[in-house]
Amino acid sequence: MESLELIKNDAWLNPYQQAIKGRYEYFLQREKELTNNHKMTLSNFASGYLYFGLHNASSGWVFREWAPNATKIYLIGNFNNWQEKEEFQLKRLDNETWELHLPKDTLRHKDLYKLKLYWENGAGERIPAWAKRVVQDKETYIFNAQVWEPNNPYQFKNKSFQAKTTPLLIYECHIGMATDKERVGTYQEFIQNVLPRIKTNGYNAIQIMAIQEHPFYGSFGYQVSNFFAASSRFGTPDDLKELIDTAHSMNIAVIMDIVHSHAAKNEVEGLGRFDGSYNQYFHQGERREHPVWNSLCFDYGRNEVLHFLLSNCKFWLEEYHFDGFRFDGVTSMLYKSHGIGETITSYNDYFNLNQDGDAICYLTLANRLIHTINKHAITIAEEVSGMPGLAVKINQGGYGFDYRLAMNIPDYWIKLIKEKKDQDWHPLNIWEELTNRRTDEKTISYVESHDQALVGDKTIIFRLIDAEMYNGMSEIHKVDSLLIDRGIALHKIIRLVTASTICGGYLNFMGNEFGHPEWIDFPRQGNSWSYKYARRQWHLADDNNLKYKYLYNFDKDMILLINSIEDFQATPLQKIWDSEGDQVLAFCRNDLVFVFNFNPVQSFTDYGFLVAPCKYQTILNTDSPQFGGFGLIDDKIEHFTTYDKLYEKEKKEWLKLYLPARTAMVLKRIKWNKTKLFRSKK
Incomplete structure (x- = not known):
């Protein structure tokens, strides 16, 4: 671990430093184990979908499945009348993996298939775990795996896409x-x-x-x-x-x-x-x-479950x-209780041994991958x-x-x-x-x-x-x-x-x-x-x-x-004003000032806030008629701050606004030459 920035940023985590280090060391241990002591990458490890399941190889069709408890497996489908036939019986490669090779002309695009598995004292039909296409019959509502090998598969046009996602x-x-x-x-x-x-x-x-x-x-x-x-x-x-x-x-x-x-x-x-x-x-x-x-x-x-899930991410x-x-249900994964009945009252509740270390390790591995x-x-x-x-x-x-x-x-x-x-x-x-x-x-x-x-x-x-x-x-x-x-x-x-x-x-x-x-x-x-x-x-x-x-x-x-706004989410967020009695809130992000009047009945005239001296223009107003408002504010009016000697050292001046009840507005600071403005008035 290069640094414990997590703890540096939050002193309350100091008592749990060993737990955090242990979590990280366990992740490193599992990663090392999965990659055979780093002889391959985690991405190489997470390539199970390229091996398991049905594949159209140059030599013919290849099918593989992980089923350690099975004693016998058949591939069945509409291509063999859903019958268990010897030529469609999988062979056991080792104690856990099964394989089947078929000629090219055996399967066609959109053929339906399943597995018939046998185990000690039982048997059942199954859709392969690594199936990449599953369809439901509209009449019987039965699900089957489907061969998906179109003659002209879709070709991506945007192969090196990177979106602007800030924010x-x-x-x-x-x-x-x-x-x-x-x-x-x-x-x-x-x-x-x-x-x-x-x-x-x-x-x-x-x-x-x-x-x-x-x-x-x-x-x-x-x-x-x-x-x-x-x-x-x-x-x-x-x-x-x-x-x-x-x-x-x-x-x-x-x-x-x-x-x-x-x-x-x-x-x-x-x-x-x-x-x-x-x-x-x-x-x-x-x-x-x-x-x-x-x-x-x-x-x-x-490890086999990690192989399955990490391969799923890569796929x-x-x-x-x-x-x-967006990983769903992370809370359920973090805690052995699935978060049910958990009451978080202190940091100790995050490190009380009720956490699932293996699930935490999986999430860390998934993010790394x-x-x-x-x-x-x-x-x-x-x-x-x-x-x-x-x-x-x-x-x-x-x-x-x-x-x-x-x-x-x-x-x-x-x-x-x-x-x-x-x-x-x-x-x-x-x-x-x-x-x-x-x-x-x-x-x-x-x-x-x-x-x-x-x-x-x-x-x-x-x-x-x-x-x-x-x-x-x-x-x-x-x-x-x-x-x-x-x-x-x-x-x-x-x-x-x-x-x-x-x-x-x-x-x-x-x-x-x-x-x-x-x-x-x-x-x-x-x-x-x-x-x-x-x-x-x-x-x-x-x-x-x-x-x-x-x-x-x-x-x-x-x-x-x-x-x-470039990197809007990263711009400093500073509260300018709040009033419980008036129900008014104001804050700024660089050149933008956000003003909210939550008051349901009272409007305010010349309501003032201390802001950076400048000219301000309304750029968004919830009361605008185009947004279903009453149009009580003229968005074209430019707002000039007014000097107050008391706040000269702070380099702040008063911005005074009309705030109708239950409205909000966004104003933008506009550069202007104050000296030039006063000269023009003369």
């Missing part, structure tokens, strides 16, 4: 529900209809959910069965490659929501009892099943050109406990993630809206919550992700407006509604104060930028398998007769403003 502005999306039709959307529809919106709106990254194949659509992609197969619900592997390539042509990075924290319990479709044993990929005994998610928990202590980077990963393959790759940890060091470099004592999700922020907004009256929104509390983060780690701030939109919860707009949005968002049949006015105003203010205080990036779930109505509810028995709430109604944002356009316009201008 990282993420548009979280789900391909299936990105259509406005009551069905599953496709990769091609996303390319045609959604990517152009994202580009126009200024986001520089998309984070795609539910890519890895999952049997139950309603799991939102979090019950993965086939880790190397892109979900066929949305189209073909070539379609997904075209989507990523097209995004790259628009300078949009593509992040994959990867699920390595657990796996679906399915046995025929997934990895559950793949070779008849309970512990091939997963823990034995009580640790095998996740107590809340009804899924299986990987045993990260097994998506190399085969599909993803630009990185990903950034070795692509030094510009993006990794994000979804972690709620606040574990120190997640987004700190490995050689400084950290786990190596680039960012961590600021999961406290959406919870804070929900709690504030639910439990506090508008007059009890305290600016200092808002400021502290939005800026409460570790100084040595970059975070992704957000008001709401897909989590807050799921059935059983409510989006921010629905919490603010509720059922009145069904009748009150029309511009044709105008009905004065204080609830609608309040909801639109707060929706903009909440987003602006969250996005403008970032120290890494900002995230939005698709549709939430324009206040998409209602919740997300995937087809299930309880809703008669309806797709009504598992789609995005884009026409709401495009309809000039509806007020959704105001939120849509504001989000676009807000994101474009942030993206227009």
